[in-house]
Each structure stands twice: as structure tokens, then as C-alpha cells.
Amino acid sequence: MPFYHALPDVPEIRHILVRHEQAAAHAADGYARASGRIGVCVATSGPGATNLVTGLATAQMDSSPVVAITGQVPRAMLGRDAFQETDVVGITLPITKHSCLVADVAELADRVREAIAIAREGRPGPVLIDVPKDVQNQKTEYQEPEPRLTPGASPGITEEGVLAAARLIAAAERPLLMVGHGAILSGAYDAVRQLAEKTGMPVITTLLGISALPASHPLHLGMPGMHGEVHVNRAIQRADVIVGIGLRFDDRVTGNTKGFAPRAKIVHVDLDASEIGKNVPVALAIVGDARSVTERLVEAVTPRGCEAWLAEIKGWARPPADSYRGDLSPEAIVAGIHAAARDRCTIVTDVGQHQMWVAKLYPYGRPNTHITSGGLGTMGFAVPAAMGVKLARPREDVWAISGDGGFQMNMQEIATMVQERIPVKLAVFNNGYLGMVRQWQQFFHGRRYSATPIWSPDYVKLAAAYGIPAWRVARASDLEPVLAGASVAEGPVLVEFVIEQEANVFPMIPPGATLSEPIEAEPAAGVKE
Numbered sequence: 063m064p065f066y067h068a069l070p071d072v073p074e075i076r077h078i079l080v081r082h083e084q085a086a087a088h089a090a091d092g093y094a095r096a097s098g099r100i101g102v103c104v105a106t107s108g109p110g111a112t113n114l115v116t117g118l119a120t121a122q123m124d125s126s127p128v129v130a131i132t133g134q135v136p137r138a139m140l141g142r143d144a145f146q147e148t149d150v151v152g153i154t155l156p157i158t159k160h161s162c163l164v165a166d167v168a169e170l171a172d173r174v175r176e177a178i179a180i181a182r183e184g185r186p187g188p189v190l191i192d193v194p195k196d197v198q199n200q201k202t203e204y205q206e207p208e209p210r211l212t213p214g215a216s217p218g219i220t221e222e223g224v225l226a227a228a229r230l231i232a233a234a235e236r237p238l239l240m241v242g243h244g245a246i247l248s249g250a251y252d253a254v255r256q257l258a259e260k261t262g263m264p265v266i267t268t269l270l271g272i273s274a275l276p277a278s279h280p281l282h283l284g285m286p287g288m289h290g291e292v293h294v295n296r297a298i299q300r301a302d303v304i305v306g307i308g309l310r311f312d313d314r315v316t317g318n319t320k321g322f323a324p325r326a327k328i329v330h331v332d333l334d335a336s337e338i339g340k341n342v343p344v345a346l347a348i349v350g351d352a353r354s355v356t357e358r359l360v361e362a363v364t365p366r367g368c369e370a371w372l373a374e375i376k377g378w379a380r381p382p383a384d385s386y387r388g389d390l391s392p393e394a395i396v397a398g399i400h401a402a403a404r405d406r407c408t409i410v411t412d413v414g415q416h417q418m419w420v421a422k423l424y425p426y427g428r429p430n431t432h433i434t435s436g437g438l439g440t441m442g443f444a445v446p447a448a449m450g451v452k453l454a455r456p457r458e459d460v461w462a463i464s465g466d467g468g469f470q471m472n473m474q475e476i477a478t479m480v481q482e483r484i485p486v487k488l489a490v491f492n493n494g495y496l497g498m499v500r501q502w503q504q505f506f507h508g509r510r511y512s513a514t515p516i517w518s519p520d521y522v523k524l525a526a527a528y529g530i531p532a533w534r535v536a537r538a539s540d541l542e543p544v545l546a547g548a549s550v551a552e553g554p555v556l557v558e559f560v561i562e563q564e565a566n567v568f569p570m571i572p573p574g575a576t577l578s579e580p581i582e583a584e585p586a587a588g589v590k591e
């Protein structure tokens with residue numbers, strides 16, 4: 063109450079009233095990812111604060127600088143199970159970079175300043191500040207404190223490390239560049255392209271590294287890991303040197319680490335020293351900002367080419383396994399959205415099969431135009447995160463692409479979009495299932511579709527209830543006119559794509575298997591119970 067009482071006195075702050083606090087955290091995260099600035103979310107104590115948890119964990123896993131401010135019961139009531147009391151600092155300790163309770167108004171301004179600094183400096187992440195109601199009601203004369211924070215000294219990038227990496231690249235026969243979210247967070251786009259072009263190294267972008275290099279670049283291979291293309295994963299398995307920049311060799315990238323990149327010496331560049339050697343053994347580590355290190359590497363490497371190696375990898379590429387019977391294939395939908403939006407748009411995806419189709423099929427041209435929940439894999443992320451992205455990028459189209467499951471987790475935010483005039487374009491891939499889970503049930507549980515069929519409301523009528531235009535697309539021939547109409551519409555719009563119920567994402571590395579063991583096409587029914 064005191065915070066909101068004061069808010070109208072500061073008209074420079076744009077406040078967006080969401081319908082669910084989870085959406086506030088995702089929207090702040092989306093804003094941060096798209097703008098490179100911090101995103102701020104605010105919630106009341108107790109249930110409001112706990113509703114932020116999934117959004118904060120999402121931001122933590124994907125290194126997004128979010129600051130959350132929560133109300134708390136008055137200090138005298140703390141620890142007494144007061145109405146709407148919850149220990150949100152305790153709850154969020156493991157899922158934030160930092161969280162603290164402000165026990166005195168004299169500290170408040172400095173705690174806010176610190177929160178912003180901590181969220182942004184080094185490897186970014188979420189910070190929570192919990193402010194008891196009586197502290198919010200206090201007034202104080204601000205005293206400039208002694209500086210407590212030493213400015214984030216950037217870790218020294220050792221010249222030996224850079225030179226050793228350059229020597230490994232020069233001596234390699236089959237080197238690869240693997241690029242992750244750190245390249246996007248640090249804006250290392252030019253440096254990554256220059257490093258690739260000066261050495262001829264083929265480039266693999268992880269799910270969160272997508273758009274660090276344009277998909278059309280001749281050295282761009284694609285996404286690795288569980289749903290990576292066969293030739294991309296095979297390149298990893300055959301490589302003799304892998305230069306990993308700003309990625310953490312997450313299990314969805316590596317598959318079973320025992321068999322990951324068996325021939326490769328791994329050079330790992332990361333700002334966070336605790337990532338080095340955490341998931342895979344590393345031959346050489348360089349701790350530092352992805353952009354600065356890559357720029358130094360560009361200077362240090364000797365020009366070379368990798369034509370034969372690149373041709374060998376491209377020779378392993380296969381046309382996608384055609385698992386789709388109808389004509390409204392994921393390929394057609396993604397191509398249709400790209401044709402309508404061209405390169406003027408940012409795509410925000412949810413989690414599931416549609417996320418993988420979009421990651422693999424959308425030809426990203428501009429940096430940081432693909433935003434998704436990678437580490438936590440949070441269904442319900444796309445719709446609210448896209449609101450934050452749109453606020454950061456008001457002049458370009460923002461598409462939120464969800465499955466019918468994830469969409470129903472935060473579709474209440476259409477009301478926020480209408481009230482606050484945030485014209486996000488909503489796409490729902492409706493397959494009548496929690497598709498990705500159904501796919502696992504099909505492959506690994508003998509088609510026992512337990513609790514994955516999912517009923518949806520009539521999305522066109524739902525949109526009508528919110529007063530926004532909507533279309534249902536069931537045939538490929540409707541794609542062009544509908545997407546052209548959706549592109550020019552001014553406010554929020556919704557397009558439902560009625561896709562084949564049992565379409566699958568191929569290839570797929572089964573859980574526990576190595577990158578050398580992909581399932582490339584429909585398995586016979588009843589494979590492996």
C-alpha cells in the first residue's frame with residue numbers, strides 16, 4: 063500500500079498491472095533480455111511474493127537481470143505467521159543471485175542501488191528486495207554512505223590463455239565454435255562472426271545462443287543437443303577442438319556427458335568461473351566476458367580455413383524426417399510467420415515441441431531476436447515475457463508462440479495487453495496434447511498417453527471476449543492471408559494453428575543416451591517400455 067501510494071508521484075516509472083504475479087516476473091525478464099537493462103517486478107507479501115518464484119527461477123537459470131521488490135509484514139509481526147506473511151527471502155535464496163530483507167529505511171536506497179548493481183554486474187541474474195510495511199512507511203534523510211560495493215572488477219583474461227587457445231585452434235583439424243547465451247548477453251555478435259570467418263570454424267548455437275550468428279551465414283550449422291540436427295551433433299562427436307563461448311554445457315546440449323565430444327579438447331570461455339569444468343572436462347579455461355575474450359581471440363588466431371571439415375559436416379545433413387501427414391506442418395507455419403514478419407520481429411517461445419520447431423526452423427537474421435526459457439524450461443513464459451519484450455521494442459513485431467498447454471498457463475495476460483495497449487501477436491500451436499510429454503510417452507512409455515490430452519477453449523471466442531481479433535488456421539492455404547492480416551493489425555491479436563495431434567520433433571536423443579544415438583524418425587509402436 064505505501065509503495066503504490068507513492069507511485070503516482072514518480073510518473074517517469076511506467077507501471078504495468080498484470081493479472082498474475084508470475085507474469086510480472088516473466089515480463090520483467092522479457093524486458094531485460096530484449097533491452098539489456100534491468101526489468102523490475104513488484105508484488106505484495108505472502109501469495110503475491112510466492113507467485114514470483116517461477117519467474118525468478120527462470121531468470122536465474124537464464125542469467126537475466128531482474129529486480130523483484132516484495133512487500134513484507136511489519137517488522138514487529140515477522141516470524142509470527144502474520145496474515146500474508148511468508149519468508150520470501152528464504153524461499154528465493156537458492157533461486158536468485160541475491161535476496162535481502164531491508165530492516166531499516168536508512169538502508170533502503172542503498173539496498174535498491176546494490177540490487178540493481180548485483181543484478182547487472184558479472185553474470186547477470188535476479189535479485190529480490192523484501193521491504194516490511196513499517197519500513198515503507200518510514201521517512202528518512204538520505205545519508206551518503208561509505209562506498210560498500212567495489213566496482214565489479216572484470217576478471218583478468220590471461221594472455222597465456224588466449225594464446226594457448228589460438229595455438230589449439232591453429233593445430234586442430236576439426237575445430238568447432240559453440241556459442242551460447244553469454245555471447246548474446248555480452249553483445250559478442252561481431253566478434254563471434256569475425257572469429258568464425260578468420261578461422262573458418264563452423265559455428266553451433268545453443269538454444270539460448272540462437273541469433274548470435276545469422277542462420278544464413280555459411281559457417282552456421284544450427285542447434286546441438288537433444289533435438290539438434292544429426293549433422294550438428296555428429297560434428298561435436300568428431301571435433302578435435304571445441305571452443306565454447308558463453309555456454310554451460312547443459313545436459314540438453316551434451317546428452318550423456320560420458321560420451322560427449324570424445325575426441326575434443328574443450329576450450330571454455332565463461333564469465334562465471336564456477337561453470338568451468340562443472341559439466342564437462344575442460345582442457346583450457348578462459349574466465350572473462352564473452353565479448354572481450356572473443357575480441358582478443360580474433361586478434362590472436364592465425365587465419366586459416368576449414369573447408370574440407372565444413373563440407374564433411376554438411377555432407378551428413380539430411381532432409382528433415384517427414385513425420386507430418388497434413389499440410390499445415392510446423393515448417394509451413396514457421397515459414398509463414400517469417401514471411402509475414404520478415405526480419406522486423408522478435409520471437410518469444412514457450413516450452414515444448416513448438417519451441418523446438420521454432421528454434422530449428424525460424425531463420426533468425428538479427429541478433430537477440432529469439433527469446434525463450436532455456437534452463438528452467440518454463441511453460442507459460444512466452445505470453446507474459448513477450449509483453450516485456452514488446453515494451454522494450456515498441457517499434458517491431460513481437461510474436462509469442464505457445465503450445466495449447468503453455469498458453470493456458472498465462473493467457474489471462476491478454477487482459478493486461480488490452481488494458482495497457484501492448485500489441486503482442488499471440489500464436490497457439492494447438493495439437494490437443496501436452497505435445498512434448500506425449501512424444502516421450504510415445505517413444506519411451508509404449509504410447510500410454512496418461513494425462514497428456516488437453517482440452518482447450520475456443521480460442522477465437524476467447525479472443526472475442528477480450529475484444530481482440532483472432533483467426534483459426536487449419537489449412538496451409540490460409541496461412542498467407544491470415545498472417546498478413548495479423549501482421550498489420552494494430553493491437554494484440556491471436557492466431558490458433560490447428561496442427562496434427564501426433565506430430566513429433568525429430569531427431570531426438572533419448573534421455574541418458576549420447577549425442578551419437580539419435581532417434582531420427584518415427585519409431586515402431588511400442589519401442590522400449
Ligand SMILES: Cc1ncc(C[n+]2csc(CCOP(=O)(O)OP(=O)(O)O)c2C)c(N)n1
Pocket residue numbers: 412413414415416417438439440441442464465466467468469491493495496497498499
Ligand atoms: C510449468 C511447467 N510445467 C510442466 C513442464 C513439463 N513440460 C515440458 S513440455 C510440456 C508439454 C508442453 O505442451 P504444450 O504447451 O501444449 O506444447 P507442445 O509441446 O504441444 O508444443 C510439459 C508439460 C514444464 N516444462 N513447465
